[in-house]
Amino acid sequence: MLIKKVIKILFYIIIGIAIILSAAMAIIMHPNIQAAIGKKVADKLSYILSVKVEIGGIYIHPISGVVLRKVYMEDSCGNVLIQANRLSASINVIRFQKKIISFNSVKAEDAKVNLVKYKGDKKLNITKVFGKFSSGKPKTGPPKKFGIGDLKIMVRRLELENSHFMLQDQNKAGQHDKGMDYAFIKIDGINLEAFSYVFTGDSMNFRIKELQAEERSGLKFDHLEGKFTVSSKHLMIDDFQFRTPNSDVDMKLAFKYNDFEDYKYFVERMYMQIEFYDSKLNFMDFSPFAPTLEGMNQEIVVSGKVYGRVSDMKGENLTVRTGKKTVYKGNLQMTGMPNIKETFIRLQAKKLYTDIQDISNFKLPGNVLLKDKFSIPKQLNELGFVDIAGEFVGFYNDFVANARFATGLGVMITDLKLTALPEGQYEYRGTLATDNFNLGQILGVPDLVGMLSMSGDVEGRGLSLDSARVNVNLLVQKIEFNHYAYKNLTVRGELSNKQFQGYANIDDPNLYLGFDGLIDLNSEIPEFNFTAEVSHAHLQNLGLIERNDSLCELNFKLRANFLGSQLENMQGAVDLTEVKYTEKGKDYLANRIFLNTLLSPSGERTLSLLSPFFDANVKGKIQFAQLGYSFTLFFNNYLNSFHQNGQLLADTSGQNFVYDVKIKRLNELTSLFLPWLKVSNDSRIKGEFDTKDGILGLDAQTDTLSVYGIVMNAFTLHAQSFREAITIETNIRKVNFFEMQQDSGFSIGIEKFSLTSNVAYDSIHYKINWGLPDDSTSYGNLNGYLSFSKYPDILIQFVESSFTYDKQTYSIEPDNEIMIGNQAVAIRRLKIAGKDESLLIEGAYSPDPTQRLTANFKNFNLSHADVFLNSYGIQIGGLLSGFVHLQNENNKPLIQAEVGIENLAVNRQDMGFMEISSQWNSQAKALSIKAKSTVTYEQTQNHPIDLSGYYYPSDPNQNFDIVLKTENFNLKPLQPLLKMAIAELDGFLSSEIQLKGTTKNPQIQGKLKFIRTRIRPQFFSTSYSFSDEIKIEPSKIIFDQMKINDSLGNIAICDGNITHKNFKDMHLNLRLNLQNFILFNAEPQQIKYVNGIAFISGQIRAFGPVNNLTIEANATTERGSNIYVPLSSTVDVRTSDFVYFKEPQDTLQIKKVERTNLNVTGFNISAVFSLTPQAKIRVSLPQDAGTIEGSGEGVMTVEVNSQGDLNITGQYEIQSGSFLFNLQNILSRMLEIEKGSNIRFSGDPLNAEIDLKASFTTRTTLSGLGLDLDSTITSARIPVKTIIRLQNKLLNPQITFSVQFPKIDPDIERAIYTKLDTTDQMLMTQQFVSLLVLNNFSFAVSNRSVGNSIGISSFQMLSNQVTNLLSQISQDFDIGINYRPGDAISPQELELMLSTQLFDQRVTIDGNLGVMGTQSANQTSNVVGDINVEVMLTRDGKLRLRAFNRSNTSELLTVSAPYTQGVGLFYRKDFNNLAELFRKKRKEVQKEDASGNSSASN
Secondary structure, eight states, X not given: OHHHHHHHHHHHHHHHXXXXXXXXXHHHTSHHHHHHHHHHHHHHHHHHHSSXXXXXXXXXXXXXXXXXXXXXXXXXXSSEEEEEEEEEEEEEEEETTTTEEEEEEEEEESOEEEEEEOTTOSSOHHHHHHGGGSOOSOOOSSOOOSSOTTOEXXXXXXXXXXXXXXXXXXXXXXXXXXXXXXXXXXXXXXXXXXXXXXXXXXXXEEEEEEEEEEETTSOEESEEEEEEEEESSEEEEEEEEEEOSSOEEEEEEEEEOSSGGGGGGHHHXXXXXXXXXXXXXXXXXXXXXXXXXXXXXXXXEEEEEEEEETTEEEEEEEEEEETTTEEEEEEEEEESTTOGGGOEEEEEEEEEEEEHHHHHTOEETTTEEHHHHSOOOHHHHHHOEEEEEEEXXXXXXXXXXXXXXXXXXXXXXXXXXXXXXXXXXXXXXXXXXXXXXXXXXXXXXXXXXXEEEEEEEEEEEOSSTTTXXXXXXEEEEEEEETTEEEEEEEEEEEEETTEEEEEEEEEETTEEEEEEEEXXXXXXXXXEEEEEEEEEEETTTTTSOOOSOXXXXXXXXXXXXXXXXXXXXXXXXXXXXXXXXXXXXEEEEEEEEEEEEEEOTTSOEEEEEEOSSEEEEEEEEOOGGGHHHHHHHHHHTTSGGGOBTXXXXXXXXXXXEEEEEEESSTHHHHHHHOTTEEEOTTOEEEEEEETTTTEEEEEEEEEEEEETTEEEEEEEEEEEEOSSEEEXXXXXXXXXXXXXXXXXXXXXXXXXXXXXXXXXXXXXXXXXXXXXXXXXXXXXEEEEXXXXXXXTSEEEEEEEEEEEETTEEEEEOSSOEEEEOSSOEEEEEEEEEOSSOEEEEEEEESSOTTOEEEEEEEEEEGGGGHHHHGGGTOOEEEEEEEEEEEEEETTEEEEEEEEEEEEEEETTEEEEEEEEEEEEETTTTEEEEXXXXXXXXXXXXXXSEEEEEEEOTTOSSOOEEEEEEXXXXXXXXXXXXXXXXEEEEEEEEXXXXXXXXXXXXXXXXXXXXXXXXXXXXXXXXXXXEEOOEEEEETTEEEEEEEEEEOTTOOEEEEEEEEEEETTEEEEEEEEEEEEXXXXXXXXXXXXXSOEEEEEEEEEEEEEEEGGGEEEEEEEEEOTXXXXXXXXXXXXXXXXXXXXXXXXXXXXXXXXXXXXXXXXXXXXXXXXXXXXXXXXXXXXXXXXXXEEEEEEEEEEEEEEEOTTOBEEEEEEEEEEEEEEEEEETTTEEEEEEEOTTOEEEEEESGGGOEEEEEEEEEEEEOSGGGTXXXXXXXXXXXXXXXXXXXXXXXXXXXXXXXXXXXXXSOHHHHHHHHHHSOTTOHHHHHHHHHHHHHTSSOOSOXXXXXXXXXXXXXXXXXXXXXXXXXHHTTOSSEEEEEXXXXXXXXXXXXXXXXXXXXXXXXXXXXXXXXXXEEOSOTTXXXXXXXXXXXXXXXXXXXXXXXXXXXXXXGGGTTTXXXXXEEEXXXXXXXXXXXXXXXXXXXXXXXXXXXXXXXXXXXX
């Protein structure tokens, strides 16, 4: 029961307490109670702080915590210090034992805090208010550390809503109109949402989720968040992100320090660590801190790390991007900030890239583009982009730049030390290099200057020409000038005060230039004082001239000492010596060219030029730049129509000088540079010119003057001005209008020509005479005048004029006029009449279509034009009668005609009567055209040419509707027009061609039918014939299986087409299939590189545009081919012996062998020729050293590129043949070429290589060798095989000699080789010549006399020449004869040699038959001889039958019979091992079967 009572009492107590607390809470929460409490607290604070404090109410809630409403506090001046509409704090827990105060939330709404330091005060207003809690005693001891001791304050959520903060120091405020004023900071619209605020010890931690605020300077945060840690040692912000109106920053920030006192020494003590993560920054957002950036709407993106103290700041892996392409990547270190002058900078730019667009569009303050604010240098525009990688180390005014600058114009590399000097100059030292840097683009002369690659050292000061003092040592690897890349340029010298003193050198493959001297630009008129040497200047290769000779060369030495920037102000001398110009192998020399000019104080100039070509002297006042204008003005003053308002035109140039020019060897210059002009030596030109007194004098005379082929002999010219006229007189003894050509047989010329003209007022009166009146072949008297009274129209009139031509006299009837205007020509009664013919021209041609110019012909002999047409290969005859009208139709000339030509003949081929008419149809706006020739043969008419149709000049869709028909048109008259390519042309052409379309796009269609047509190309001795059709379409010419026959009737088929665009841009696609066809048949004088006759079978293709045609061929030589390659005419060989006795290794020397070029361009050739044994090849060695002739096989590839370079690759194996060896054109000997010899080509045919063995067998004794053998052995005549071998270069072969003894006892052979050193080529050369000339071994004492030896040699030489002549009788036989007279020891011999191949070269016969005998009449002759017959039993020659007969004269000691005969069967096969010998490959079996079947079918 007691327990129940206790519980019951406790229950009532708790209920009572609860009721009491509830009642108390209800009382407190009552508004009136809250207001009373608030007023009580405010009054108390007002009393304590002595300032007005108001609290609208205090609300205490067990859950919501404490809420203060309408809090208001003034400072001591009665201004608002703190104000808030609502302050609330929700306490979570208070644990006094653990010293923890925890708030769930703290929030201020519409709060204001105004911290002000009033003018004259030293403390803030808040300090003055709350300073009353201070004891007022001065603080002693160490300062208190930041923190709250052991107390821990935590706030889960902290909020500020629409709050404001102001910090103002009225002692300093107002000093900044723009930007951040740190003495007056006012932040409005503060909205803060923070979490997890913890304040314990000396550290605070909190996370801001959202912060928005705007400072009065314009700094505004739209969003800010981050994790903050603040302590007495550091400030760290992780995940720090903020966003302004134009920026978006993501970074990490840390400040490290010893204590908060370090903030006072921020630069020296604060250690910062900042890391940016692709943060977007806009310069406009920095304008509050730097007002000059206002309106600078330029955005950059930054990433990387920045760490260190301000005095030692480092940036690592920094990346900064702006614009579209600009980027910087690298590292940065700055030591010494904030004093920029003492700051050491190390900038490592891994990449710094920008381009001209980004630079131009970079936005400056005020949102102005850089290109609109500043004029960007043209050079910077030309760079395009800059990509920098390198390092810059030093101070801002003293640094080393080691970097590579890659730009759109090339690369520049620097390793320079630059130091800023006090006077604003820079001092520099180091190296500078460029790599393919486009200097011309920078200088603004890209067509003249190109790429520059150089390196060198520079040291000096000053960056402008005026201030620069620099020493340079440069090596220019390449600089392009005028489209040529000059190499190896060296420059060493000093540039100071606009003076360069130094040395320059160019050592280029096409130029050597050395310069040493001074160039002074310091004065207004520059000074030059230098020497120079130029050699091996290949001017065409350098792009300075175009001479069609890549080897033209200039050499000279120069000494210059003069003042002047142009000829007008030049004073001094220029001296050229040792001048040599070489072109096409010819040297043009000038020992000295000297120019000297002096200028007196009065302005009078003395100029003299001395040279081998002409001398010139000028003295007086002369303005070269105004000279042309002065002459024009002078002459215009004699023509009234050129006067202005009737007054003479004034010449202010003040020209007043005399001149004298003496011609020496001027033609040496004109032949090179003005080939149309020739002036004989000792000619002279002199005169005077004075513009003030109106004096002009000119006298010129020369024996011969030639201008564009018009040759004038004994030419004189005199001109003299008078007060009212200028008289010009010209006299020429003889004028040839066409220089006589060796093959022309005609010329046009006149004699005793004179021209007198007077220039006065508005006219030029002229009188032209030539010949004598009684000369029926050439006489003329033309009189008339030119009037400028209606200038710009010019009136020309002939009076009392006549002339003779082609033995007939013609007169120009008077009362004629020719008026020439800007757009019109009007002629009145210009009639030229002869005995039976006349030409009358009258009318006008102008833009007016109603006007027309008419020419009426009557019996006009067309042969008058032959003298002009002969040079083109044309002769024309016939009598022309009718009229021709010329008028304008739609701004195009329109010709109407009605003419007839009787007895028309072209190149002496009768074309009959030709009718030509063209009439304008005004309704159809078309020109009707007809032309028909009629030839009558025995009552039968033929029309070789029949043309008819219409021309519509104004129709935009179709201008032509014309048909051309030919009927058995003789092609022979066309041959002279094609003589450059065709030597003979015969045959007939029948065709019908339609012309439609427009002038810009004509459409031609029809057929050309060739009848019995034969052509012989130039340089060939064979002709080709065809009778076939060629089809013409608007864009194509078609060859459809066109048959072409050679001179032997062999056929080639041409198939394909030629496409074109209005007969331009032609593209070929032709195929030519040949069967045993004559490719060429040329004599040696016709084709330089190859001649003879060649039969081939195969295919030739021609395709591609005509200016870059490709020709491909795949062909095989056929029987009957006999090709001759005259190497002796294709190279330049030194005139010397082919065989040297003193230097046998120098057997052939080439003076100059250039790259083989066929001197053709515009096509490429790629041909593969299979050479067969059926074709014979003959190669003539240089200097007539010998001829190789034989047959063999090989595959040769011939290529010719578009520059005409010839390349041949392949190998030709000689199976059989002969080598006609020629010794100094004195003695020739036919040698047999051994099988296996070959000629190899690997590119340039002049670099071909040869490996050839050739031999001849002679009979001689061994007595000349001095052998220690029995005389019966040494005196016996035995066969000796002498071998010559040519190796290495075909044009310069290495020649070795050797001998063999085919039928001799081995012991005797060893004895011979003991005496005969075959390794000594000097000795073997002598033995070879001895055997060739004397038919004996040399250098031994014998019993025979020298005279007898010479006699034998003479017979031997005669025999060799006879042999050579006999061998040329037939191409199928080699025949030789050898006679040797006998002596006391040896009998006389007569030997006949024969070699041939029969039955398609399957039977070979070679041998000799001789008769031996003494000179005694009582002794009979003995017949001796050797013969070999060899028969190929199979086509491949592996199985053969051989029979022989040979004499035994060389084996007398061992064989008693005089002859040995034999017959044998042998088989030959090549193999690498024994298994191959007995194994037959399947492909070989199939091939033999196919061959057998083919043979059977044949």
